[in-house]
Amino acid sequence: MSAPRLDVSPQTPVAEPFAEEVTGTEFVRRATVVIHNDDVNNMDDVVHALLASVPELSVERAVEVMLTAHHHGQADVITCPLERAELYRDRLASHHLTATIRRE
DSSP states (O other): OOOOOOOOSTTSOOOOOOSEEEETTEEEEEEEEEEEOOSSSOHHHHHHHHHHHOTTOOHHHHHHHHHHHHHHSEEEEEEEEHHHHHHHHHHHHHTTOEEEEEEO
């Protein structure tokens, strides 16, 4: 008898992290960095700013975020601990992008 085969295809849902994670004895509050479309920055500059500001992003993800913001008015960039989200928001603002934080 063979072992049951597990479906690990990309369509398999993956659990989202909790809004609060336990690290040692502390809870880490999570937040999502959101960029907003504007009529000032060109697409290449937005991708460059995303890559320079958020080191976890790949080029492909930065392009995806830029296009989502362009077509829908805003886009989620990354969900991470609140303190890091604030840093990324400030870095994006230094590149003249409008970025906000949504607490999870």
